[in-house]
Amino acid sequence: MFLHEVSRKACVAGGMSVTDPRYAESVLAAFGRNCLYCGGELERDRASVEHLNGMNRVSVGLHVPGNVAMACKRCNNGKRQDDQLLPLAENGWESFLFHDGSRCAPTCKACLYWTSIWPDRETRRTSLASARERVHGFQQPYKQFVQWSANTRELLRQKIEILYRDCQRFATDEIGKLTLGLELNFSDSKTLESED
Numbered sequence: 001m002f003l004h005e006v007s008r009k010a011c012v013a014g015g016m017s018v019t020d021p022r023y024a025e026s027v028l029a030a031f032g033r034n035c036l037y038c039g040g041e042l043e044r045d046r047a048s049v050e051h052l053n054g055m056n057r058v059s060v061g062l063h064v065p066g067n068v069a070m071a072c073k074r075c076n077n078g079k080r081q082d083d084q085l086l087p088l089a090e091n092g093w094e095s096f097l098f099h100d101g102s103r104c105a106p107t108c109k110a111c112l113y114w115t116s117i118w119p120d121r122e123t124r125r126t127s128l129a130s131a132r133e134r135v136h137g138f139q140q141p142y143k144q145f146v147q148w149s150a151n152t153r154e155l156l157r158q159k160i161e162i163l164y165r166d167c168q169r170f171a172t173d174e175i176g177k178l179t180l181g182l183e184l185n186f187s188d189s190k191t192l193e194s195e196d
């Protein structure tokens with residue numbers, strides 16, 4: 001919710017939002033009707049709106065132009081775990097596209113995913129490199145959003161941590177208060193049971 005509110009303000013400041021028809025056109029121009037990661041054809045009912053930098057505590061992605069496109073379901077699933085780690089790049093999408101099998105342990109899930117898509121090492125390497133280039137090209141017209149997001153990421157990350165901590169403290173306090181008035185005397189019901 002916090003990242004959505006930040007996104008809304010950024011869109012107002014930047015004078016464009018992802019719901020602008022021109023934005024949909026530019027996504028189409030960059031990726032066609034294909035997945036932004038694997039380039040596979042998007043299935044009508046299984047494609048999902050993808051945040052290149054995921055909207056989570058680690059990636060701190062925003063719902064702004066340059067960070068929203070379409071991905072196939074399996075890439076969307078494949079990327080999710082990497083989003084919690086970001087081992088290979090500061091950008092969520094870039095980290096995902098760096099798992100070409102040459103940088104990680106053999107058990108790396110993202111590397112295994114890309115190996116399942118392109119078993120041949122050279123094909124995998126060039127396909128992932130061209131996917132990265134495609135995304136960079138797509139983001140070009142939205143550089144102001146991309147740049148601002150990158151510059152603000154660390155600050156937003158800190159604010160999210162504060163927000164999480166405060167929410168947790170609030171919830172703990174409230175739960176404490178709300179459970180205070182509960183009658184927790186089981187001895188009566190025990191008597192009833194033994195009388196049956």
Ligand SMILES: [Zn+2]
Nearest residue numbers: 035038072075
């Ligand atoms: Zn895909």
Ligand SMILES: [Zn+2]
Nearest residue numbers: 099104108111
């Ligand atoms: Zn990997």
